Amino acid sequence: MSLQPNSHKIEGETLSLEKLLVYFPALNEVKPMPVLKAAATDAAALRRFKKGEIICEEGDFGSTAFYIVSGKVDIFIASPMAHIRTKASTGSIFSRSLSKISSILSTDTDSGSSRKLIPVDAPVDLDVKNPVAQLVAGDLFGEMTCRTFQPRSATVRAAEDCEIVEVLRVILDMLFGTREVSDHVKETTKVKAQTFKGTSLKKEFDEKYRRRGLQTHLSSVHLFESIGKEFLDYLVETVKLETVLKGEVICSEGDIGDGFYLIRNGMVRVSKKRPGGEVVLNYLTRGEFFGEVSLITEQTRTATCTALDTVDLVKIDRADFKKMLDQFPQFQSEVSAIAQKRMETGNQLQKTIQEEVGLEEFLDQGLLEAQNLLIIDLDKCTRCDLCVQACAESHEGASRLIRDGLRYDKYLVPTACRSCKDPLCMTQCPVGAIRRTNTLEIKIEDWCTGCTRCEQLCPYGNITMHTIGNDDGKRTWIGQVSDFITTFSVRKKVPVAALSPVSKALPTPAPTSSSLPTPTPTPSPVSAPTPTPAAPGPKPAAPAAAAKPAVQKSVMKATTCDLCMDYNMPSCVYACPHDAAKRVNPATFFAKQMPSLKAKPKFRLFANDRTTHTENK
Amino acid sequence: MIIDRTHLGWAAFTAGATLVASTLYLMTFHPDVLPIKLPSSEAAAMVPPTARAGSTPLGLVYGSLALLIFFFAGLLGWRRKHPSWRVGAIQFWLKAHVWLTLLTIPLVLFHCGFHGGGFMTQSLLWLYGVVMVSGFYGLALQHIIPHWMREVLPDEVVFEQIPYLCEKLQEEAQKSRKELEIQIEAKEAADPNAPKISSDIIFRVIDQEVMPYLKPNVMRRSRLHREAASDKLFKLIAKEVPADLRGPIDRINDLCDEKRRLNMQTRMQHLLWGWVLVHAPVSFLLIIVTIWHAFVASYVY
Numbered sequence: 001m002s003l004q005p006n007s008h009k010i011e012g013e014t015l016s017l018e019k020l021l022v023y024f025p026a027l028n029e030v031k032p033m034p035v036l037k038a039a040a041t042d043a044a045a046l047r048r049f050k051k052g053e054i055i056c057e058e059g060d061f062g063s064t065a066f067y068i069v070s071g072k073v074d075i076f077i078a079s080p081m082a083h084i085r086t087k088a089s090t091g092s093i094f095s096r097s098l099s100k101i102s103s104i105l106s107t108d109t110d111s112g113s114s115r116k117l118i119p120v121d122a123p124v125d126l127d128v129k130n131p132v133a134q135l136v137a138g139d140l141f142g143e144m145t146c147r148t149f150q151p152r153s154a155t156v157r158a159a160e161d162c163e164i165v166e167v168l169r170v171i172l173d174m175l176f177g178t179r180e181v182s183d184h185v186k187e188t189t190k191v192k193a194q195t196f197k198g199t200s201l202k203k204e205f206d207e208k209y210r211r212r213g214l215q216t217h218l219s220s221v222h223l224f225e226s227i228g229k230e231f232l233d234y235l236v237e238t239v240k241l242e243t244v245l246k247g248e249v250i251c252s253e254g255d256i257g258d259g260f261y262l263i264r265n266g267m268v269r270v271s272k273k274r275p276g277g278e279v280v281l282n283y284l285t286r287g288e289f290f291g292e293v294s295l296i297t298e299q300t301r302t303a304t305c306t307a308l309d310t311v312d313l314v315k316i317d318r319a320d321f322k323k324m325l326d327q328f329p330q331f332q333s334e335v336s337a338i339a340q341k342r343m344e345t346g347n348q349l350q351k352t353i354q355e356e357v358g359l360e361e362f363l364d365q366g367l368l369e370a371q372n373l374l375i376i377d378l379d380k381c382t383r384c385d386l387c388v389q390a391c392a393e394s395h396e397g398a399s400r401l402i403r404d405g406l407r408y409d410k411y412l413v414p415t416a417c418r419s420c421k422d423p424l425c426m427t428q429c430p431v432g433a434i435r436r437t438n439t440l441e442i443k444i445e446d447w448c449t450g451c452t453r454c455e456q457l458c459p460y461g462n463i464t465m466h467t468i469g470n471d472d473g474k475r476t477w478i479g480q481v482s483d484f485i486t487t488f489s490v491r492k493k494v495p496v497a498a499l500s501p502v503s504k505a506l507p508t509p510a511p512t513s514s515s516l517p518t519p520t521p522t523p524s525p526v527s528a529p530t531p532t533p534a535a536p537g538p539k540p541a542a543p544a545a546a547a548k549p550a551v552q553k554s555v556m557k558a559t560t561c562d563l564c565m566d567y568n569m570p571s572c573v574y575a576c577p578h579d580a581a582k583r584v585n586p587a588t589f590f591a592k593q594m595p596s597l598k599a600k601p602k603f604r605l606f607a608n609d610r611t612t613h614t615e616n617k
Numbered sequence: 618m619i620i621d622r623t624h625l626g627w628a629a630f631t632a633g634a635t636l637v638a639s640t641l642y643l644m645t646f647h648p649d650v651l652p653i654k655l656p657s658s659e660a661a662a663m664v665p666p667t668a669r670a671g672s673t674p675l676g677l678v679y680g681s682l683a684l685l686i687f688f689f690a691g692l693l694g695w696r697r698k699h700p701s702w703r704v705g706a707i708q709f710w711l712k713a714h715v716w717l718t719l720l721t722i723p724l725v726l727f728h729c730g731f732h733g734g735g736f737m738t739q740s741l742l743w744l745y746g747v748v749m750v751s752g753f754y755g756l757a758l759q760h761i762i763p764h765w766m767r768e769v770l771p772d773e774v775v776f777e778q779i780p781y782l783c784e785k786l787q788e789e790a791q792k793s794r795k796e797l798e799i800q801i802e803a804k805e806a807a808d809p810n811a812p813k814i815s816s817d818i819i820f821r822v823i824d825q826e827v828m829p830y831l832k833p834n835v836m837r838r839s840r841l842h843r844e845a846a847s848d849k850l851f852k853l854i855a856k857e858v859p860a861d862l863r864g865p866i867d868r869i870n871d872l873c874d875e876k877r878r879l880n881m882q883t884r885m886q887h888l889l890w891g892w893v894l895v896h897a898p899v900s901f902l903l904i905i906v907t908i909w910h911a912f913v914a915s916y917v918y
Contacts, residue, residue, distance in 0.1 A: 378767040380619050382759050382889060383776055386707065390700035404775050410767060567703065575700035577707040578618045578759070 012047035012166065020044050023069065023165050026201035030174045039174060044167040049073075049158040056142065058155045058430075059451040064166045065146035068139050071162020075122050075141065076132035077431065078155045079449045079557075117220060118447050119286035119432045120153040121145055123213060125220060131447065134159060144265070144430070146172060148309050151451035153430030176202045176243075176310075206241045209264070214239070214314065221262065221287060223338070226330035231323075240315040244307040253304045257294030259315045263287065266311030267427065272303050280422035281345065283308070285432040293339045295321050302343065308427060370418030372441070372563065373586040374401070374572065375411045380580035387414075390575030391561075398466040400561040401572055405460075408590070416572070417442055417462045417561035425454040425463055425560070434558070441563050450556030463560045618711055618759055627716040635723045638679065642727040645675050670730030671914065679728040683721045684911060687904050690714050694897065718752065721745075741910055744903045751896040762889040769885075772878065776886050779879050780833040786872045787831045793872075794823050797858075797865035804862065815857050819866075822854060827869055835880045841873050842880065 017040045021027055030036040046069070049055055055066065058077060117125035122141035124133040135141060135156075145152055146169050177198020214236050218224045224232070241264070244250055250261065253273055267285050271278045281303055284290055294301045295318060316324075325332045376387070385403065392399035402415035419441050426434050426442070433448040444454075455463040563583065564570045573581050582589075643650050670676040693714045696707060725745060733739045766773060774782060801816050830841045840846040851870040855863050 379764045381763055382618075383763075383766075383886060384697075384890075385777070386697065386700045393699070393701040402775070407771075569706075571701045574703070574706050577697070577711040579623065579708055 012045040014042060015044040015046055015165065017041070019046075020165075020171075023067070024171070024175060024201070026199035026204070027171075027174060029199040030196065036174065039170045043170050044165055047164050047166055049162050049164065051158055051160050053158045055156040055158060055164065056152045058152050058449040060152045062142065062145050062152060064168055065140060065142040065172055066156070067165045067167060068135060068137050068141075069163040069165055070137050071164075072137075072159040073135050073141075073156050073162060073164075074132060074159045075120065075124070075126070075135055075154050075156045077118060077120070077126060077447055077449060079447065117287055121150070121430060122154065122156075123209075125287055126154065128447065137162075143172065144309070148428070150428050150430045151449070151453055153449070175199050176205075202243075210236060210239075210241065217264065217287075217314070218262070221289065223289065223331065223334055226328050226334070227324060228328070231327065235316065235320065238317070238320055240317070242313045242315050244311045244313060246307055246309050248307050250305040250307060250311070250313070251291060251301050253301050255301045257291060257299075257301055257318065259291060259317050260289065260295060260321045261291045261305075262289045262314040262316070264312040264314050267308040268311055269306045269308050269427075270303050271306065271422075278304070281342075282436055283423070283426045285429075292321075292335050293342055296325070296336055296339050297343075370586050371421055372419040373584055373589075374414055374416040374418075374561075374570075375408075375582055375584055375586075375589070376403070376414060377410060377580045377582070378407075378412050379410050380578045381412070382578055382580075384577065386575045386577060387572035387581045390571040391416075394564060394571040395559065396468070398464070398468075398559055400462075400464065400559055415461055417563075418460065419563075425458045428453045428457060434560075441565065442560055443562050443565070444558050444560060448557050450558065452556070452558070454558050454560075458560075463558050465556045466559050468557050618708075618715065618756065620715075620756075620760070624712060624716070627712050631716045631720050634720050638723050638727060641675060642670075642679075645673070646670065646730070670732075671728050676728050676730070679724045680911070683724040683728060684907055686717045686721050686724075687900075687907055690718050691900060691904055715752075715756065718749070722749070737906075737910055737913070741903070741906050744899060744906060748896060748900050748903050751892050751899065755892040755896060758889055758892065762885060766882070766885050766889075770878065770882050773882055774879070776882065779883060782879060783831060783833040783876070786876055787828060790823070790827055790831055790869055790872050793865040793868045794820065797862065800862050800865070801858070804859065814859075814862075819854050819857055822850065823869065826850075827873065831872060831876050835883055842877065844874075844877060847873055847877070 015023070017037055020040055020043075023044075027036060027040065030039075047055075049071075055073060056062065058079065118128055118131055119125055121144040122133075122135060123139055124135065126133055131154075141156060142152065144150055146167070174196045175198065177196045215232055218227075218232055218235060227235075240259075244266075250268065251257070263284055263286050265286055267283055268288075268290065269283055270281045270290060272281055284305075290303075290305055291301075293299075293303075325335070383403075388399050388401055388403055391401040400416060403412070405415045406413040423434075423436065423442055426436065430451060430453065431447055431449055433445040434454050435443055435445065450465065452465055455465055561570070567574070570583055573583055575581075640651075671680055693710055696702075696704070696710050700707060725742075729738065729742070733742060797819070798816070801814050805811070805814065826839065826841060830836050830839045836842060840850060847870070851866065851873075855866055858866065
């Protein structure tokens with residue numbers, strides 16, 4: 001059956017409105033009935049999965065959510081934890097060791113702020129070291145994919161025979177009242193778009209989350225580790241659960257801080273005002289928090305936070321936050337350190353903005369979007385290609401630089417990451433693997449599922465997909481000895497070839513914090529697990545051959561220029577013999593160069609089109 | 618590499634080292650030229666000025682230094698093969714390569730005492746001359762060609778992609794040819810009484826001249842290689858077809874223009890790097906012969 005204009009087909013037994021009401025009785029509250037009938041027609045199907053069957057795979061595109069009626073499912077990330085390593089892959093043992101030692105001696109620019117949990121499109125987060133969990137009857141997963149058409153964030157496999165209702169977005173909208181109708185649609189269509197206010201199910205879910213999931217969620221945040229259980233219990237009773245619709249401002253720069261926010265679901269954009277527009281400081285996803293700076297400094301909000309899609313928030317009031325600061329010194333010191341770092345980042349950006357003068361024409365070409373631009377002086381460049389070779393050599397043969405792109409007078413802007421002020425690439429990662437470091441570079445974490453979303457979003461074509469993990473058996477004995485030595489050096493980057501796919505050893509899943517009620521007509525045969533992280537969860541079914549397709553498929557990883565963070569200078573710049581390649585802040589650099597540039601800037605595009613950027617915005 | 622202010626340090630070092638080497642040479646072999654009489658000059662003046670300077674201690678030092686610099690200069694090729702290695706920026710290596718080899722000029726001249734010597738020494742000097750001249754020629758080209766390329770080739774492409782682009786040009790030309798063929802047939806079918814289009818000539822030109830010209834190699838002898846001749850040819854072809862069928866022919870003409878630009882880039886790239894074909898092998902030969910010279914000289918003398 002075809003359910004939607006996007007022709008996504010759901011296999012299984014199509015549910016009529018009557019049957020659907022059995023699983024979701026709250027739909028009865030949707031008025032008027034003809035609207036409900038029209039909207040619910042062909043919008044859901046009951047599916048039955050045998051133990052070991054794959055329900056959905058990470059990276060797949062879809063438009064449906066899944067509601068578990070009975071049974072259990074395993075949710076995991078099948079892609080191996082890996083990335084294209086930043087070190088020379090060729091050369092003798094001497095050279096490889098020398099490069100390694102040099103990298104160890106150099107300063108690490110990213111001071112290890114990697115997260116411990118991978119946010120996925122389900123009521124649970126996955127542990128980075130053990131990316132697997134279990135969902136039980138009453139859980140809903142795939143909600144974000146259904147709402148935003150993001151790729152699936154994880155692979156889900158039936159741990160036992162189970163029944164699942166697969167629904168289209170309209171069902172979620174009716175239940176949760178979260179349909180957004182953009183101003184453009186309102187203006188351009190004569191047909192009045194149907195909106196839904198939501199049902200009592202939303203409140204019920206929130207209450208369930210408060211009872212079962214909130215404490216787990218709070219204690220899983222590193223910041224709250226030092227908070228005592230009694231106070232967490234107190235918070236569970238007092239925090240507000242808020243839902244913000246797409247585009248709504250959660251807090252504005254200059255406002256008085258009234259609370260601290262923890263993201264339960266969705267993505268938030270943090271931006272700062274600047275002359276001529278705003279600069280995006282970061283995108284925050286599930287499990288991250290904001291709003292602490294103004295509460296600590298007793299000053300107004302330093303940035304504006306906007307919901308990029310429907311965002312569920314946990315809000316801790318100002319008074320309660322103050323109590324936490326007073327009662328828990330460790331919490332105070334940690335939150336102060338984070339606030340200090342965030343303020344420094346904002347101040348650094350402000351300083352950069354003040355130095356930018358009179359370069360309006362750059363806006364049209366997106367050059368002002370860049371913070372750290374690779375440029376090549378074409379009057380000095382002898383087209384020797386050493387920059388590209390160095391980049392490739394530094395990243396296991398996968399170059400992150402193409403010596404072609406925009407031209408500004410005598411400067412070529414090659415295709416390499418610009419560390420944009422508004423990194424659009426970060427906005428739709430289903431697993432939050434692409435992030436900004438403390439020094440504002442873009443970094444892609446090892447749990448990237450290779451869904452290509454960031455690659456498609458980058459307006460400048462600066463993210464590329466590479467197949468990794470196929471170098472097994474190709475190394476010479478010298479290379480293997482070198483690998484052996486370097487593996488035991490300070491940096492613990494596991495060679496791709498040594499990684500075992502998830503299917504080989506599925507770890508014990510973390511217990512779920514079920515946030516959805518069990519459907520009334522078919523009570524779950526499995527009781528919801530205890531929502532304490534330490535509780536031993538049930539072991540998943542022995543991984544069958546069913547996991548293989550997901551593992552074999554996930555060999556792609558997104559790569560982008562990380563400025564060779566392990567070294568003190570990007571390899572492309574280091575390798576240029578002619579001082580032609582430079583990494584610059586475009587605004588300040590070109591402001592200084594402007595008087596010496598003879599003619600009016602000539603722009604040229606080879607492969608990239610700025611219009612894409614505008615459209616994406 | 619462009620010689621600019623960043624080279625001041627190296628230039629000063631080279632000038633200073635040359636001055637020191639010259640002073641020592643003059644003190645040793647021509648003390649009478651120096652304005653100040655140094656105490657050591659008396660003994661040094663015992664050595665006849667025309668004697669084999671290379672066999673004197675100072676001459677040996679100069680020769681050895683020059684040989685060491687040759688070795689270092691040769692290592693640049695190795696360094697370039699491993700651009701990501703953190704053993705000093707290649708820029709530093711290249712600057713050192715340029716200025717230290719420049720320093721070898723006084724060292725070599727002082728070592729040989731401004732005399733050619735025997736066959737081997739003369740051969741060595743010739744090789745050295747070729748290496749130095751080709752090096753300076755390359756350095757001069759690096760000051761001119763990149764700027765010229767930027768001016769002349771605003772649509773410059775990645776050099777390594779030119780063969781691929783040529784394939785694309787050929788595909789485009791084939792498409793246009795097919796389109797033209799269909800249009801001519803349709804035209805003739807629609808109006809059988811209209812004057813016949815001499816399509817044979819047009820397709821012969823496309824098949825026998827355009828398509829081979831669009832191949833990756835540069836065909837200098839082709840008349841399409843010269844812009845004026847090419848324009849003339851396409852104008853003649855255009856006259857053979859009605860105005861409404863000239864679209865594909867104009868597109869093929871554009872493809873030939875594009876190929877000429879790619880050819881020009883190829884030529885410039887070859888010009889920019891062609892000198893290395895002389896410089897690198899002769900440098901290698903120079904090092905080998907110099908080692909042989911050092912061995913023979915130390916063995917014989």
